[in-house]
Amino acid sequence: MTRSELVQRLVGQDSGLSVQQAEKSVDIILHEISSALAQGKRVELRGFGVFTTRKRQGRIGRNPRTGEKVNVEPKYVPFFKAGKELRNRLNQK
Numbered sequence: 658m659t660r661s662e663l664v665q666r667l668v669g670q671d672s673g674l675s676v677q678q679a680e681k682s683v684d685i686i687l688h689e690i691s692s693a694l695a696q697g698k699r700v701e702l703r704g705f706g707v708f709t710t711r712k713r714q715g716r717i718g719r720n721p722r723t724g725e726k727v728n729v730e731p732k733y734v735p736f737f738k739a740g741k742e743l744r745n746r747l748n749q750k
Contacts, residue, residue, distance in 0.1 A: 660687075694735055704742040711736045 658666075660683060667679040674682065690708060693700050700708040715731040739747075 697733075702740070704740055706740040706743055707738045709736050709738070710734065 664676065664679045664683055667674055667682065668676055672679075690700050694708060694710055697710060702708075710733045712733050713731060716729050718727045718729040719725070720727050
């Protein structure tokens with residue numbers, strides 16, 4: 658699902674939101690999640706899952722074009738763990 662599809666679903670669910678209001682709502686939610694992760698915080702959406710960050714260690718990589726060794730700096734990456742309700746919905750038969 659893309660951002661625009663999410664906005665259309667919000668508008669189409671008789672929520673009383675205009676397209677502009679739905680777009681702003683989606684933007685605010687995604688911005689707040691991103692901001693919290695950038696600050697090293699944990700974001701938990703009950704029934705959906707948890708967003709956190711994990712630190713990746715630095716390593717020696719390789720440039721695929723030249724084969725030259727490249728130093729890859731340590732960095733933080735986003736991590737998502739699905740909640741129990743989401744896992745159950747995905748595995749229903």
